[in-house]
Amino acid sequence: KVKSLSDLPGIGQSILNKLIEAGYSTLEAVAVASPQDLSVAAGIPQTTAQRIIKEAREALDIRFKTALEVKKERMNTKKITTSSQALDGLLGGGIETRTMTEFFGEFGSGKTQLCHQLSVNVQLPPEKGGLNGKAVYIDTEGTFRWERIEAMAKAVGLDPDTAMNNIYYMRAINSDHQMAIVEDLQELITKEPAIKLVIVDSVTSHFRAEYPGRENLAVRQQKLNKHLHQLVRLAEMYDIATIITNQVMARPDMFYGDPTVAVGGHTLYHVPGIRIQIKKSRGNKRIARVVDAPHLPEGEVVFAITEEGIRD
Ligand code: ADP
Ligand code: MG
Numbered sequence: 240k241v242k243s244l245s246d247l248p249g250i251g252q253s254i255l256n257k258l259i260e261a262g263y264s265t266l267e268a269v270a271v272a273s274p275q276d277l278s279v280a281a282g283i284p285q286t287t288a289q290r291i292i293k294e295a296r297e298a299l300d301i302r303f304k305t306a307l308e309v310k311k312e313r314m315n316t317k318k319i320t321t322s323s324q325a326l327d328g329l330l331g332g333g334i335e336t337r338t339m340t341e342f343f344g345e346f347g348s349g350k351t352q353l354c355h356q357l358s359v360n361v362q363l364p365p366e367k368g369g370l371n372g373k374a375v376y377i378d379t380e381g382t383f384r385w386e387r388i389e390a391m392a393k394a395v396g397l398d399p400d401t402a403m404n405n406i407y408y409m410r411a412i413n414s415d416h417q418m419a420i421v422e423d424l425q426e427l428i429t430k431e432p433a434i435k436l437v438i439v440d441s442v443t444s445h446f447r448a449e450y451p452g453r454e455n456l457a458v459r460q461q462k463l464n465k466h467l468h469q470l471v472r473l474a475e476m477y478d479i480a481t482i483i484t485n486q487v488m489a490r491p492d493m494f495y496g497d498p499t500v501a502v503g504g505h506t507l508y509h510v511p512g513i514r515i516q517i518k519k520s521r522g523n524k525r526i527a528r529v530v531d532a533p534h535l536p537e538g539e540v541v542f543a544i545t546e547e548g549i550r551d
Pocket of ligand 1: 344345346347348349350351352353382523544545546547
């Protein structure tokens with residue numbers, strides 16, 4: 240199966256290098272290029288460009304599908320419970336595979352607690368809302384706590400050590416490292432098909448710190464965009480759930496963009512997925528709201544963060 244540019248038949252190292260040098264480093268980039276542009280940029284004959292584009296499209300399954308095919312694909316998505324019935328209800332059953340889910344909200348809203356809970360819950364059997372799966376936890380802020388995994392695992396009836404053993408943890412030290420970890424994930428997922436959940440908590444903090452201000456906005460967006468699309472693609476290709484978190488100030492319209500620019504409420508680009516806004520409420524209560532999900536009803540629910548984890 241074709242999973243990256245280098246797997247395409249007839250792409251040798253020299254063409255591959257030319258493509259990458261010209262900025263066509265992913266299957267997606269090639270699939271949506273015009274033969275002429277690709278030919279010029281990579282210095283390859285137009286017929287070769289045409290063939291490579293066609294193969295990239297086939298590899299990504301970019302073609303007309305019938306609505307029935309779309310339905311069947313979507314019916315295959317599976318759900319992971321959040322341990323809150325209210326939140327599951329809002330999400331139509333839980334966090335979906337084949338989808339990227341974003342938790343966004345201010346500091347202390349519970350994004351990291353949700354990530355911990357889901358990396359435990361993915362391990363549950365299907366009748367308890369899990370996928371008998373394993374999780375990958377990419378931590379950019381150093382806020383992962385095994386103690387929370389232990390407590391949450393006990394509370395849902397899993398052996399804590401087994402649960403911890405089923406979570407692959409990596410601390411990402413900067414944005415390049417973070418991107419590289421995701422780029423290399425295919426390898427781990429191929430070796431360990433039980434992985435059904437990939438978390439990046441938080442997806443934005445390194446990028447914000449390393450590319451501050453307006454003057455760095457373009458390059459930051461470009462890198463983040465690539466990173467996010469890789470996560471979406473992992474989800475679709477391996478039928479896994481990806482979760483990203485994004486710390487934002489109280490302004491709901493300020494995503495990924497530069498807070499000093501986004502005042503008009505422009506989202507700078509759109510990455511497919513489900514976005515869940517979390518707001519603090521009284522005490523341990525939190526309010527969750529789904530934003531821009533075409534297939535989910537609008538509405539808010541309340542959940543709680545307890546010692547045992549996420550609950551109603
Ligand atoms: P975010 O990632 O959105 O900044 P967190 O997920 O770290 O926020 O949530 C932090 C909150 O989770 C704390 O304010 C606290 O209310 C709650 N919390 C963390 N640990 C526990 C615990 N052991 N028992 C109960 N609540 C906890
Ligand atoms: Mg956090």
